[in-house]
Amino acid sequence: MDCIRSDLLQLAPYSAEHYEGVVDKLDANEVPLDLPLALKEELAQALTARLAANRYPDGSYDRLRQAVSEYAGVSKECISLGNGSDELIRSVLIASCVGRGGILIATPTFSMYGILAQTLGIPVYSVGRGERDFTIDIAAAQETIKRENIRAVFVVHPNSPTGNLLRATEIEWLQSLPVDILVVIDEAYYEFAGHSLVGEMQGYPNWVILRTFSKAWRLAAFRLGYAIACPQVIRVLETIRLPYNLSTFTAMGGELVLQYRQEILSLVEAIKQEREKLYQALKQLPQLQVWPSAANFLYLQTADDRNLQQYLARAGTLIRHTGGGLRITIGTPPQNQRTIDRIYSFYKG
Ligand SMILES: Cc1ncc(COP(=O)(O)O)c(C=O)c1O
Numbered sequence: 001m002d003c004i005r006s007d008l009l010q011l012a013p014y015s016a017e018h019y020e021g022v023v024d025k026l027d028a029n030e031v032p033l034d035l036p037l038a039l040k041e042e043l044a045q046a047l048t049a050r051l052a053a054n055r056y057p058d059g060s061y062d063r064l065r066q067a068v069s070e071y072a073g074v075s076k077e078c079i080s081l082g083n084g085s086d087e088l089i090r091s092v093l094i095a096s097c098v099g100r101g102g103i104l105i106a107t108p109t110f111s112m113y114g115i116l117a118q119t120l121g122i123p124v125y126s127v128g129r130g131e132r133d134f135t136i137d138i139a140a141a142q143e144t145i146k147r148e149n150i151r152a153v154f155v156v157h158p159n160s161p162t163g164n165l166l167r168a169t170e171i172e173w174l175q176s177l178p179v180d181i182l183v184v185i186d187e188a189y190y191e192f193a194g195h196s197l198v199g200e201m202q203g204y205p206n207w208v209i210l211r212t213f214s215k216a217w218r219l220a221a222f223r224l225g226y227a228i229a230c231p232q233v234i235r236v237l238e239t240i241r242l243p244y245n246l247s248t249f250t251a252m253g254g255e256l257v258l259q260y261r262q263e264i265l266s267l268v269e270a271i272k273q274e275r276e277k278l279y280q281a282l283k284q285l286p287q288l289q290v291w292p293s294a295a296n297f298l299y300l301q302t303a304d305d306r307n308l309q310q311y312l313a314r315a316g317t318l319i320r321h322t323g324g325g326l327r328i329t330i331g332t333p334p335q336n337q338r339t340i341d342r343i344y345s346f347y348k349g
Pocket residue numbers: 028029083084085086087110156160186188211212213214220223224225
């Protein structure tokens with residue numbers, strides 16, 4: 001296959017597992033409840049009345065961009081919309097690294113930064129994190145930046161899979177990076193964390209914040225994310241994005257949930273309470289080490305991780321083995337109770 005880059009021939013396509021039937025699906029950090037039926041019906045009606053299926057979407061997505069910018073507390077010129085934040089990750093890689101240099105990540109972290117960089121032929125350099133608090137090894141990161149040609153640094157706030165927010169020292173480090181390095185701060189779990197770095201962006205034109213509608217907003221099926229950055233960077237992301245990257249359906253879904261923001265996001269508090277319940281229950285087990293989390297999942301480590309994951313899958317609870325541990329999405333109260341019961345019965349019989 002000489003017509004294809006040889007490095008791409010070595011990579012495998014991304015395969016997300018898909019399960020039919022009744023299981024406690026706690027492996028992808030989605031919110032466990034669908035959109036309220038009344039909202040789905042409103043969307044269906046709007047589609048019937050307004051959608052011209054034969055026409056391309058309004059490729060500026062102006063109304064949605066405006067609504068997102070109001071929610072994010074920035075101007076419309078500081079927002080670019082993506083087909084999921086995954087698309088925006090690829091766009092920022094194109095904007096900062098293609099033909100120029102590599103990215104720096106601190107593992108464990110979200111896998112798509114490395115995967116998408118590889119598909120673009122961009123070198124990926126990783127440093128570690130503290131074993132107890134998962135803070136980035138800043139000394140190793142600085143060393144790597146000195147040694148290699150790093151053009152973008154990717155961090156998650158709070159990190160996936162470990163659930164920790166960036167600490168003051170890490171934020172100061174990001175602020176200290178030279179402006180020729182793009183700093184990408186992924187706030188996919190912002191609504192659960194209640195803490196954002198948007199307020200800190202002033203004076204850092206090399207910062208981009210990414211967010212998604214796939215988690216707290218319950219729109220994973222629609223594929224919608226957004227980037228917040230200075231107008232100059234946004235203009236470049238707008239230049240890179242494919243025309244009509246969002247379907248009309250996705251744009252209408254985004255507008256609808258923003259309009260019903262209070263109702264949609266009302267679940268966030270309940271999920272945080274459930275997170276605490278699960279955390280307290282799992283903390284009692286000496287065989288597990290579990291960490292507090294600012295997101296809608298918990299991260300834990302155990303010597304039995306693969307066995308535990310398989311045991312839970314057989315019992316009907318899907319969780320994720322990632323980053324050297326297990327990540328459990330917070331589900332509904334009955335799902336979480338089943339998770340607790342099943343983990344207890346794994347250890348206690
Ligand atoms: C940190 C992080 N960023 C981005 C994404 C992808 O979001 P989207 O569904 O908008 O592509 C995820 C999904 O799990 C994530 O955990």
